[in-house]
Amino acid sequence: MWRLVITRLCVAVPMIVMVSTATFFLGALSPIDPAEFVLGPDPTQEQVDRVRQEMGLDRPVLAQFQEWAAGAVRGDLGSSVFTGEPVSATLIRALPVTLSLTLGGLVLSVLLGLPAGIWAGLRAGRLGDRVTTGLVTVGQAVPNFWLALLLILAFAVHFRIFPAVGYVPISEGVGPWLHSITLPSIALGTAAGAVLARQTRSAIIGVLQQEYIRTALAQGLPRWRVVGKFGLRNAAVPIVTVIAFEVASLFGGSIVVERMFSMRGFGSVTIDAVLRRDPDVIQGVIVIAAAVMIVIQLVLDLSYAWLNPKVRPS
Amino acid sequence: MTAGTRLRRLLAQKATPVAGLFLAAVVLTALLAPLLAPYPPDTGDLLRPSELPSAGHWLGTDSLGRDVLSRLMYGARAALLAALVAVVIAVLIGLPLGLVLGYLGGWPDRIAMRVAEAVNAMPFLLVAITLIAILGPGLIKSMAAVGVIYAVMVLRLVRGEVLAAREELYVTGALVVGNRTGRLLWRHVLPNVAPSLIVQITAMFATGIIVEATLSYLGLGTQPPDASWGNMLADAQASAYDHPFLALPAGFAIMLTVLAFNLFGDGVRDLFAREATGSVLHAAPARRVTQVTERAGGPEPAGEEPLLRVRDLSVSFPTGPGERADVVSGVSFDLGRRRMLGLVGESGSGKSVTAMALLGLVPDPGRVTAATITFDGRELAGASGRELRRIRGREVGVVFQDPLKALNPAFTIGTQLTEPLRVLGGMSAREARARAVELLDLVRIHRAAERLGHYPHQFSGGMAQRVMIAMALSMTPKLLIADEPTTALDVTVQGEVLDLLRDLQAEIGMSVLVITHDQGVVADLADDLMVMYAGELVETGSVRRVFERPRHPYTAGLLASMPRNRPRAGRLPAIPGTVPHPGEAGPGCRFAARCPFVIDRCREAPVELTALGDGAARCLRVAEQLTFDGTEAWTAR
Numbered sequence: 040m041w042r043l044v045i046t047r048l049c050v051a052v053p054m055i056v057m058v059s060t061a062t063f064f065l066g067a068l069s070p071i072d073p074a075e076f077v078l079g080p081d082p083t084q085e086q087v088d089r090v091r092q093e094m095g096l097d098r099p100v101l102a103q104f105q106e107w108a109a110g111a112v113r114g115d116l117g118s119s120v121f122t123g124e125p126v127s128a129t130l131i132r133a134l135p136v137t138l139s140l141t142l143g144g145l146v147l148s149v150l151l152g153l154p155a156g157i158w159a160g161l162r163a164g165r166l167g168d169r170v171t172t173g174l175v176t177v178g179q180a181v182p183n184f185w186l187a188l189l190l191i192l193a194f195a196v197h198f199r200i201f202p203a204v205g206y207v208p209i210s211e212g213v214g215p216w217l218h219s220i221t222l223p224s225i226a227l228g229t230a231a232g233a234v235l236a237r238q239t240r241s242a243i244i245g246v247l248q249q250e251y252i253r254t255a256l257a258q259g260l261p262r263w264r265v266v267g268k269f270g271l272r273n274a275a276v277p278i279v280t281v282i283a284f285e286v287a288s289l290f291g292g293s294i295v296v297e298r299m300f301s302m303r304g305f306g307s308v309t310i311d312a313v314l315r316r317d318p319d320v321i322q323g324v325i326v327i328a329a330a331v332m333i334v335i336q337l338v339l340d341l342s343y344a345w346l347n348p349k350v351r352p353s
Numbered sequence: 354m355t356a357g358t359r360l361r362r363l364l365a366q367k368a369t370p371v372a373g374l375f376l377a378a379v380v381l382t383a384l385l386a387p388l389l390a391p392y393p394p395d396t397g398d399l400l401r402p403s404e405l406p407s408a409g410h411w412l413g414t415d416s417l418g419r420d421v422l423s424r425l426m427y428g429a430r431a432a433l434l435a436a437l438v439a440v441v442i443a444v445l446i447g448l449p450l451g452l453v454l455g456y457l458g459g460w461p462d463r464i465a466m467r468v469a470e471a472v473n474a475m476p477f478l479l480v481a482i483t484l485i486a487i488l489g490p491g492l493i494k495s496m497a498a499v500g501v502i503y504a505v506m507v508l509r510l511v512r513g514e515v516l517a518a519r520e521e522l523y524v525t526g527a528l529v530v531g532n533r534t535g536r537l538l539w540r541h542v543l544p545n546v547a548p549s550l551i552v553q554i555t556a557m558f559a560t561g562i563i564v565e566a567t568l569s570y571l572g573l574g575t576q577p578p579d580a581s582w583g584n585m586l587a588d589a590q591a592s593a594y595d596h597p598f599l600a601l602p603a604g605f606a607i608m609l610t611v612l613a614f615n616l617f618g619d620g621v622r623d624l625f626a627r628e629a630t631g632s633v634l635h636a637a638p639a640r641r642v643t644q645v646t647e648r649a650g651g652p653e654p655a656g657e658e659p660l661l662r663v664r665d666l667s668v669s670f671p672t673g674p675g676e677r678a679d680v681v682s683g684v685s686f687d688l689g690r691r692r693m694l695g696l697v698g699e700s701g702s703g704k705s706v707t708a709m710a711l712l713g714l715v716p717d718p719g720r721v722t723a724a725t726i727t728f729d730g731r732e733l734a735g736a737s738g739r740e741l742r743r744i745r746g747r748e749v750g751v752v753f754q755d756p757l758k759a760l761n762p763a764f765t766i767g768t769q770l771t772e773p774l775r776v777l778g779g780m781s782a783r784e785a786r787a788r789a790v791e792l793l794d795l796v797r798i799h800r801a802a803e804r805l806g807h808y809p810h811q812f813s814g815g816m817a818q819r820v821m822i823a824m825a826l827s828m829t830p831k832l833l834i835a836d837e838p839t840t841a842l843d844v845t846v847q848g849e850v851l852d853l854l855r856d857l858q859a860e861i862g863m864s865v866l867v868i869t870h871d872q873g874v875v876a877d878l879a880d881d882l883m884v885m886y887a888g889e890l891v892e893t894g895s896v897r898r899v900f901e902r903p904r905h906p907y908t909a910g911l912l913a914s915m916p917r918n919r920p921r922a923g924r925l926p927a928i929p930g931t932v933p934h935p936g937e938a939g940p941g942c943r944f945a946a947r948c949p950f951v952i953d954r955c956r957e958a959p960v961e962l963t964a965l966g967d968g969a970a971r972c973l974r975v976a977e978q979l980t981f982d983g984t985e986a987w988t989a990r
């Protein structure tokens with residue numbers, strides 16, 4: 040088990056280095072000059088030169104990268120051109136919001152998608168399956184931010200049960216926190232749940248066609264036992280893969296949904312940074328996101344090892 | 354499959370044509386928006402803001418008094434254009450790159466795959482936004498960024514197909530001539546990659562529409578005042594309190610268009626690979642029907658009631674809408690107590706299905722009927738699933754062909770062995786474990802207690818098959834069905850497994866039905882023999898009699914192709930041709946197409962199984978005492 044963790048981490052470090060390097064140099068290639076954004080329209084050449092010098096943009100790209108990397112290793116990701124706030128501080132403030140929504144969406148999608156998918160998979164080709172599959176197809180087509188808007192209209196504007204805007208940190212109480220993330224989680228989790236249901240269904244169908252299911256039935260085991268004890272465990276590997284992939288897409292999806300609920304999460308930070316060309320912030324966002332994804336990948340690998348004895352080092 | 358049947362299948366699905374028509378309407382609207390739109394999209398009547406639908410404005414107006422319907426039509430342009438840009442870029446980059454990488458292999462391929470993996474592991478939207486940060490916002494630029502990410506998906510797909518094609522070409526030996534490899538691959542890959550690429554493209558269109566709307570909503574895509582479904586929703590958010598209706602038109606436009614793309618994609622996928630949903634989990638037990646043929650095929654054991662008596666067992670599968678074909682038709686036989694009966698035939702003859710039908714293990718769309726299946730005095734034809742389940746495991750054990758597939762890879766063999774002991778036998782965990790150790794000892798597996806904790810992949814094929822046998826015997830059944838017990842095994846261990854089976858039968862005193870295409874197995878083990886061809890029994894009798902004096906040309910052909918009957922060097926004569934597909938054998942003798950003794954009369958009407966004292970045969974010319982001496986009959990053809 041520990042060997043797996045260590046191997047993974049050995050892969051993780053170069054991966055983060057690769058991602059940050061790529062972002063940095065692609066950013067440097069960009070035709071857009073951050074200095075012009077700081078100054079507003081039609082600056083004089085002297086102004087531009089002065090700002091570029093202040094921002095360190097006049098130096099060779101390699102030197103800029105060296106400086107950034109040296110800082111990054113110490114945990115200093117630079118600071119925003121606009122607010123002057125250290126990037127790490129901004130991100131530490133934003134991350135809990137996005138992670139809360141990701142988690143809420145994940146929990147919801149699993150609660151919806153897993154039972155629906157299993158149910159449909161066991162009834163493949165019958166009426167119940169067709170109805171579920173139909174609902175799933177519709178669910179997949181609903182853009183999450185539109186659903187968010189509809190939820191706001193229904194439960195915040197019309198019924199006033201949930202807040203339309205704002206995030207309450209968990210430190211202010213679990214109840215208020217849950218209250219604030221309920222609508223965004225539903226908006227995020229629905230499409231994700233639909234995807235999960237679809238994949239779970241096909242995983243179940245695939246497993247039921249395996250010979251070892253026939254063996255278990257030939258042993259005289261009751262159907263519920265064959266499905267409940269053996270089938271679900273076998274279907275778990277593809278399902279876990281989908282869930283892990285889903286975490287990434289929920290993380291990305293929360294960028295939009297946050298915006299709809301006016302929450303200051305990763306999404307707002309990213310979008311503001313992109314619209315204002317704030318290079319250090321963009322860089323920081325990507326590096327932290329990559330780190331989060333690597334952690335998720337690690338959790339996924341560990342659960343694989345638990346589910347599938349073949350990859351478990353003996 | 355021809356283009357014609359494909360088209361018919363496409364139309365047979367109800368959803369696909371509807372989705373197709375809807376998409377066509379969206380495309381037309383987008384193209385003709387300047388002509389169709391009743392108002393200009395970006396200038397509004399400021400005196401009439403936020404109106405509900407009316408005769409003048411079918412979908413009302415937004416907060417700037419702009420006509421929502423007109424903006425919706427122009428929004429379709431933005432959506433489709435955006436998706437098109439992304440897809441075109443994806444294919445232009447991904448297709449050639451995938452072909453080249455798959456063809457070259459080596460380190461460029463490895464590096465590219467690492468990058469692709471990293472891109473795929475990151476949140477899609479975040480990567481897209483980062484790329485937009487580099488290219489700058491705007492509809493075309495942002496969708497170009499999306500196209501680059503899509504290209505990674507296309508690349509992976511195409512590369513996978515190239516690798517598969519390479520493999521196949523090596524296997525078929527087409528790749529030995531090195532210099533034309535490129536062209537060969539090209540010819541081979543494109544038709545293979547086309548179906549999945551088409552499905553992938555429809556999926557990219559669907560997500561592309563959502564991504565465009567998302568980016569435009571965020572202000573990174575279509576820039577106001579240009580209309581896009583995404584920024585229409587941003588407007589709707591701004592006026593959520595005073596004009597909630599605005600949220601509906603653009604949202605439904607996105608949803609329906611995406612839905613149509615997805616349904617269309619599903620329809621296309623269905624054309625190329627139909628999802629198999631049938632499962633043995635839903636297997637129906639045999640239905641009871643009245644007997645049509647009088648005579649049992651097998652040798653009638655004198656006196657004692659047989660353990661198993663089967664009459665008129667048939668199994669059919671659907672071949673098309675409302676059509677079924679028999680894969681097993683009218684099989685009748687008896688299996689005496691402590692006897693070993695061999696069932697032989699080529700693959701496709703229906704022998705395994707016959708055995709599974711006895712236990713109600715024919716997968717879902719299959720339908721089983723029988724006049725009687727009497728097992729140890731109980732009637733199984735017409736019995737409920739629950740009654741059949743009582744027989745399975747407890748009274749009938751099954752050994753399957755490939756132990757490494759038949760054993761569950763995710764559980765230790767200990768779990769798999771003890772599960773039925775505990776659930777059916779009511780043993781405690783400790784008792785079940787002790788019994789499992791006994792069972793492994795019984796099948797001569799050493800260090801039994803330790804091996805219980807091992808997973809199937811830690812066993813060799815021969816050892817795994819012993820485990821399988823132990824599982825089948827765990828409840829001391831009266832009948833053991835061995836379905837090709839040695840076929841998947843290494844030649845060197847086949848003999849050991851057969852010896853084990855023979856010894857165990859003697860020890861336990863059970864009856865055995867052994868299914869095989871290898872007459873050697875039957876010769877070694879069985880007392881009686883049944884030969885099956887295209888779903889029918891064609892010859893039955895004692896092993897000794899059939900081996901000495903086969904009566905059916907097919908039996909003779911099978912025997913002639915046994916290595917031990919041809920001691921001298923030379924190629925084994927095989928029966929030319931293959932078993933006809935169910936329902937395609939024609940009205941007469943099902944073997945007629947491959948039979949060297951065929952006469953016109955053979956092809957006219959079904960041939961009955963004729964009883965001949967010490968067995969039976971299904972051949973018109975059986976009375977002529979045909980001689981099959983030598984194998985000229987087979988080699989001559």
Ligand code: SF4
Nearest residue numbers: 942945948955972973
């Ligand atoms: S009935 Fe005719 S075709 Fe069929 S096996 Fe006999 S001789 Fe051959």
